[in-house]
Amino acid sequence: MKVSGPLRLGKAWFSQAFSYRFVRSQVKADLPGEDEEVVEGFDAFTQVDVELNDHHTLTGTLSVFPTKVDSMGIDSLHPALATPDTDSGG
Amino acid sequence: MVGHSGWAAVPLVIHVQAQTARISGAVVDPTEHLLPGVEVTLTSVEGDPPTDNAPAGSGVASTITSETGQFEFDALSAGSYIIIAELSGYARGVHPPVQALEGRSIDVRLPLAQAPLSEVVTVVASTGAGEPIETDEFQVEFLRLFQLPTDRFQEALPLLPGVIRDPRGRLSFNGTRPSQSTLLVNGANATDHVTGQFAVELPLSVIDTVEVHAIPYSAEFGRVSGAVTDVHTAAGDNHWDLDVGGVIPDPHFRGGTLMGINKATPR
Numbered sequence: 113m114k115v116s117g118p119l120r121l122g123k124a125w126f127s128q129a130f131s132y133r134f135v136r137s138q139v140k141a142d143l144p145g146e147d148e149e150v151v152e153g154f155d156a157f158t159q160v161d162v163e164l165n166d167h168h169t170l171t172g173t174l175s176v177f178p179t180k181v182d183s184m185g186i187d188s189l190h191p192a193l194a195t196p197d198t199d200s201g202g
Numbered sequence: 203m204v205g206h207s208g209w210a211a212v213p214l215v216i217h218v219q220a221q222t223a224r225i226s227g228a229v230v231d232p233t234e235h236l237l238p239g240v241e242v243t244l245t246s247v248e249g250d251p252p253t254d255n256a257p258a259g260s261g262v263a264s265t266i267t268s269e270t271g272q273f274e275f276d277a278l279s280a281g282s283y284i285i286i287a288e289l290s291g292y293a294r295g296v297h298p299p300v301q302a303l304e305g306r307s308i309d310v311r312l313p314l315a316q317a318p319l320s321e322v323v324t325v326v327a328s329t330g331a332g333e334p335i336e337t338d339e340f341q342v343e344f345l346r347l348f349q350l351p352t353d354r355f356q357e358a359l360p361l362l363p364g365v366i367r368d369p370r371g372r373l374s375f376n377g378t379r380p381s382q383s384t385l386l387v388n389g390a391n392a393t394d395h396v397t398g399q400f401a402v403e404l405p406l407s408v409i410d411t412v413e414v415h416a417i418p419y420s421a422e423f424g425r426v427s428g429a430v431t432d433v434h435t436a437a438g439d440n441h442w443d444l445d446v447g448g449v450i451p452d453p454h455f456r457g458g459t460l461m462g463i464n465k466a467t468p469r
Contacts, residue, residue: 113469114407114445116438125438131405131469133354136454136462157408161437167234173388173435177403202401 119160127159139186146183146192153179177201223302226274227310229267229287229295236271237314240289244275247282247299280304285312293317355409355433356400364416364429376416378428386423386432400431405469407445410436 116127133155138148158174178201183192229240244263262283267273285297292314300308327336356373359365364376375383385392385400394401415423415430423430447469454464 114405115443116436117442118438118440121440125440127408127436127438129405129408129469131407131448131467134451134463134466136464138456153403155403155405157405157435159408159435159437171388171437175387175402175404179403 122163124160124162126161127157129155129157131155139188141188143186143188143191144193146186149184149186149195150182151179152181153177175202221304222276223278223280223304224274224276224307225278225283225285225300225302225310226272226307227285227312228271229273229289229312229314230271231292231314232316234313236267237289237292238267238269238271240267240271240273240287240314241265242267242273242312243286243288244278245284245286247284278302285310287312287314289314291317355404355406355412359412359414359431362412362414365414375414375429375431380428382426383428384423384426384430386430388433388435392433404433404435407447407469408435410434 113131114127114129116125118125131154133151133153135151136148137151141147154177156174156176160172162170164170178199180200181198183195184198186192186195225244229237229242231237242265246262263275263278265273265275267287280303282299282301284299287295287297293316295312295314297310297312300310302308325338329335359373360367366374368374373380380399383393385402387402387404392400392402411432411434413432415432448467451466452464454461
């Protein structure tokens with residue numbers, strides 16, 4: 113979802129976006145235990161632009177993106193027990 | 203003795219320095235870089251008003267911008283002038299009328315927008331040996347409207363020239379790995395210093411442009427042997443905008459039984 117618009121007409125603007133991601137990828141193989149990689153993440157992005165003068169614009173951005181992956185890189189040669197679960201972000 | 207008297211004619215010459223007007227300025231691209239080699243034409247408004255399609259060089263004076271993108275018109279009569287700038291690859295730039303006054307100098311800045319691309323992509327289907335069985339043409343403007351087949355900009359990068367995905371699913375830029383390349387977001391380095399991979403995730407809707415510079419050995423970027431992926435985010439403007447997409451999840455079936463959600467990417 114993205115919302116953008118003016119904070120002050122002709123002078124300052126903002127843009128705010130969110131996205132959520134849940135993706136399940138199943139391995140087409142007869143694996144012991146789990147047979148799918150699951151990626152779950154949330155991304156948020158904020159941008160504020162302020163026009164200082166005719167030639168200069170001040171831009172501030174903030175991005176947050178925590179991501180969790182279960183059975184990362186699972187495939188027919190790497191079953192769930194041999195794959196890591198990761199929890200990353202920034 | 204001969205007398206002589208009378209008026210001697212002494213020529214009196216008065217030099218009147220006519221005061222002239224001067225118009226100078228610079229031509230810049232959308233990123234405010236100065237553009238050399240632009241044909242700049244000055245056209246008087248009082249005479250024959252220029253038409254929108256009047257060719258460059260048909261005005262009262264014409265010049266080419268210098269290496270620093272500057273131009274200058276000297277010894278002008280006072281009056282109102284229109285400045286027209288033309289350069290291949292850019293849309294024609296027309297500066298609104300400026301009023302030149304005697305003894306005054308006017309400095310203007312004329313931005314040129316990128317010209318819209320007009321190439322046509324031709325797709326031909328054939329049997330491989332015989333005549334083409336079907337041909338279709340797409341304007342580039344139309345192709346831009348295609349929906350990206352992904353919700354992550356990294357996954358769409360192989361659509362760009364010089365970027366492929368290897369058999370293990372890793373991106374390859376110009377024949378190198380992502381760890382040999384750099385990701386810039388609004389000019390800031392967003393590469394993970396430990397893994398060398400891209401360190402940020404961005405919602406697709408905030409991305410304005412993605413450009414892959416396949417020539418990394420430039421003074422502008424440097425410190426990279428692969429390519430530079432340059433991402434610019436979209437700023438808000440004076441209009442309110444709400445964009446919602448991907449709200450319907452894909453179901454996950456296993457053995458014909460609904461087992462939950464397979465993919466959900468609301469954004």
